[in-house]
Amino acid sequence: MQQLNEYKFPDIDGRFGKYGGKYVPETLITPLRELEDIYLSLKNDKEFTKELLKLNKEYSGRPTPLTFADSLTNHYGKGKIYLKREDLCHTGAHKINNALGQILLAKRLGKKRIIAETGAGQHGVATATVCAKFGMKCFIYMGEVDIARQSLNVFRMKLLGAEVIPVKSGSRTLKDATNEAIRDWVTNVNDTHYIIGSVVGPHPYPMMVRDFQSVIGKETKEQILEAEQRLPDYIVACVGGGSNAIGIFHPFINSGVKLIGVEAAGFGLDTNKHCATLTLGREGIFQGMKTYLLQNEDGQVSEVHSISAGLDYPGVGPEHSFLKDEVKADYFSVTDDEAIKATQLLSRTEGIIPALESAHAIAYLDYLMPKTEKEDIVVVNVSGRGDKDLDTIKNKLGYSLE
Amino acid sequence: MKSISNYIEEKNYKGEKILSVFLTSGFPNRNNFSQLALKVLNAGADMLEIGFPFSDPLADGPIIQHSSQAALDNGINLKSTFNYLKEIRKETNKPLILMGYANPVLSHGIKRFADDAKLCGANGVIIPDVPIEEYENFFDESFEGLDTILLITPTTPNERINLIDKKSSGFVYCVSISGTTGVHHQDKSASIDFIKRTRKAVMKNKTLVGFGISSPEDARLFAPYCDGVIVGSAVIKSLINEDSNFGNTLSLVSNIKDALKEVIK
Numbered sequence A: 001m002q003q004l005n006e007y008k009f010p011d012i013d014g015r016f017g018k019y020g021g022k023y024v025p026e027t028l029i030t031p032l033r034e035l036e037d038i039y040l041s042l043k044n045d046k047e048f049t050k051e052l053l054k055l056n057k058e059y060s061g062r063p064t065p066l067t068f069a070d071s072l073t074n075h076y077g078k079g080k081i082y083l084k085r086e087d088l089c090h091t092g093a094h095k096i097n098n099a100l101g102q103i104l105l106a107k108r109l110g111k112k113r114i115i116a117e118t119g120a121g122q123h124g125v126a127t128a129t130v131c132a133k134f135g136m137k138c139f140i141y142m143g144e145v146d147i148a149r150q151s152l153n154v155f156r157m158k159l160l161g162a163e164v165i166p167v168k169s170g171s172r173t174l175k176d177a178t179n180e181a182i183r184d185w186v187t188n189v190n191d192t193h194y195i196i197g198s199v200v201g202p203h204p205y206p207m208m209v210r211d212f213q214s215v216i217g218k219e220t221k222e223q224i225l226e227a228e229q230r231l232p233d234y235i236v237a238c239v240g241g242g243s244n245a246i247g248i249f250h251p252f253i254n255s256g257v258k259l260i261g262v263e264a265a266g267f268g269l270d271t272n273k274h275c276a277t278l279t280l281g282r283e284g285i286f287q288g289m290k291t292y293l294l295q296n297e298d299g300q301v302s303e304v305h306s307i308s309a310g311l312d313y314p315g316v317g318p319e320h321s322f323l324k325d326e327v328k329a330d331y332f333s334v335t336d337d338e339a340i341k342a343t344q345l346l347s348r349t350e351g352i353i354p355a356l357e358s359a360h361a362i363a364y365l366d367y368l369m370p371k372t373e374k375e376d377i378v379v380v381n382v383s384g385r386g387d388k389d390l391d392t393i394k395n396k397l398g399y400s401l402e
Numbered sequence B: 001m002k003s004i005s006n007y008i009e010e011k012n013y014k015g016e017k018i019l020s021v022f023l024t025s026g027f028p029n030r031n032n033f034s035q036l037a038l039k040v041l042n043a044g045a046d047m048l049e050i051g052f053p054f055s056d057p058l059a060d061g062p063i064i065q066h067s068s069q070a071a072l073d074n075g076i077n078l079k080s081t082f083n084y085l086k087e088i089r090k091e092t093n094k095p096l097i098l099m100g101y102a103n104p105v106l107s108h109g110i111k112r113f114a115d116d117a118k119l120c121g122a123n124g125v126i127i128p129d130v131p132i133e134e135y136e137n138f139f140d141e142s143f144e145g146l147d148t149i150l151l152i153t154p155t156t157p158n159e160r161i162n163l164i165d166k167k168s169s170g171f172v173y174c175v176s177i178s179g180t181t182g183v184h185h186q187d188k189s190a191s192i193d194f195i196k197r198t199r200k201a202v203m204k205n206k207t208l209v210g211f212g213i214s215s216p217e218d219a220r221l222f223a224p225y226c227d228g229v230i231v232g233s234a235v236i237k238s239l240i241n242e243d244s245n246f247g248n249t250l251s252l253v254s255n256i257k258d259a260l261k262e263v264i265k
Helices: A026-043 A046-058 A070-076 A095-109 A122-134 A144-149 A151-159 A174-187 A205-213 A215-228 A243-252 A318-325 A336-350 A356-363 A365-371 A387-397 B004-013 B033-042 B062-073 B078-091 B102-108 B110-119 B132-138 B158-167 B188-201 B216-225 B233-240 B247-262
Strands: A019-023 A066-068 A080-085 A113-118 A137-143 A163-167 A192-194 A234-238 A258-268 A273-275 A282-286 A288-293 A330-335 A377-382 B018-024 B047-051 B096-099 B124-126 B150-152 B172-175 B207-210 B228-231
Touching (some): A019 A318, A026 A095, A026 A174, A026 A205, A026 B150, A026 B158, A046 A095, A066 A215, A070 A336, A070 A365, A080 A215, A095 A192, A095 A205, A113 A174, A122 A137, A122 A151, A137 A144, A137 A174, A144 A151, A163 A174, A205 A215, A205 A243, A205 A318, A215 A377, A234 A243, A234 A356, A243 A258, A243 A318, A243 A377, A258 A356, A330 A356, A336 A365, A336 A387, B004 B018, B004 B228, B018 B033, B018 B062, B018 B207, B018 B233, B018 B247, B033 B247, B078 B096, B078 B110, B102 B110, B132 B158, B150 B158, B158 B188, B228 B233, B228 B247, B233 B247
Parallel strands (some): A137 A163, A234 A258, A234 A377, A258 A330, B018 B047, B018 B228, B096 B124, B150 B172, B172 B207
Antiparallel strands (some): A019 A288, A258 A273, A282 A288
């Protein structure tokens, strides 16, 4: 029986089945190898683990609560809903879990300069934050479109001492910010560490970021066992690159819990204005990894859309591609409008304003809850708080402050 | 048709270093691209690397990003690139190499890509985002008859240069500087040291140096330490503001080739 539950991916070459790998220019191969070596040597190192644990607890505020959402549960009148409260992390989202882990690696690698990409700005803020704390120079690549829709986070990064570099190429969103960050890394690889914000890119990033984020799932497991003396029936999380989802899924893979990833359907799956990569994409090679990809018939990467900058990405972490093909997790999508509606619902029932990304996970409850029984338990990962999105939501709802 | 390595060997034997020129497929104009390619060969290029465009060229700097996007906007894809290749092959025996990122190839079908490339007269391929770690996953047996040219960079340790040399065929592409295409050398003597180190470690293949070579002066500087040079961004940059005779670009190509002829072995 033990054998059945064993889940050991990626393999030694950084592959999740056929996905993942290291599809990068030669310049990056040696730095990736160094990063992998140092990570593997530190992963089980007592001092390193202790330092990260202490930072997670005393700086970031972990463990984050698992909140029983009684009003939301009553709203649906079916299974019990719990919320994993990553919105209560320092800086307002789960992104800090990874940023703290990687800054400790950067320190040990002797790198002085940190670069990162950001979409919603949460990863940029988390990176700027840890750079401030550890005295590193910080450069954040951000698409011009995202700079406009997440201006509050841009200011936060600047206040924290980071330089925000506007990206004007391509669709001027997350994928292009990632391209620019990779180009910077290729050029400045000797003194620079690249803190990728999600479970994407070449090996070892998808594995490493997952490991740093799996603290979410580990805590959830302990907390739900304490509250309910059993594992939940469903875990729901939004998926852009997929780091919060992998983080909460990982300790539950092969445990019988139904894992549900919710992608952004934007204006709708039939409109070409969406980023439902696992739902409508096909195998591709993109930004260092083999994974599901939204692309045209010539293999050109599609321009995608989501109201949520953090989900506005045509690829997805390779482990999600693997989990989908192996049916170890299921993936669905909800539209911009459904996410906005869910933002209002959670705000008014639970007094929690979720990030637009997380609102996609909440929105899926409209589909899931009618199928549940009273005794079912559902955990939703509230990956971040919604303060950064207030302008977008305000514009969408047509509210006026006057 | 001679193999790429024999072709380089013969030229070197005559005391000439190779000039390989990179052009983006269908750029700047989709209607006369084949003529441009042939003119570049006539002006002195010994071989051509024809870049098929990709939406997310992460190893390229702003100039080739621009030509790549312009080509996509012109409707260029692998199919049109194969057509150009066929037209150019009719008129020349010089080596023709396809260069581009992995995803358009994967999307086209890896075997179908290799078959089409051979059918249209390509001698080799360069896919910069397929390093030796992914080599076996990507270049299957259908690539037999096509050279697969691999890259070596300043971050490549010596023992890895040996592995790359073994897998590479045609030549090894020595990237003279860490960075994207179109970078400028800050420290030329460090680049020369790296090229010397590479050439010493490369046993099987000829070594061509690319990235950051934009003028006859650069060519003259680096050529003594390698078997030839590759010029990309400088040519593309010149093409951006060119009229339909491509006068400036063709002079640039012939000036670089002339500089290479002056190099003592």
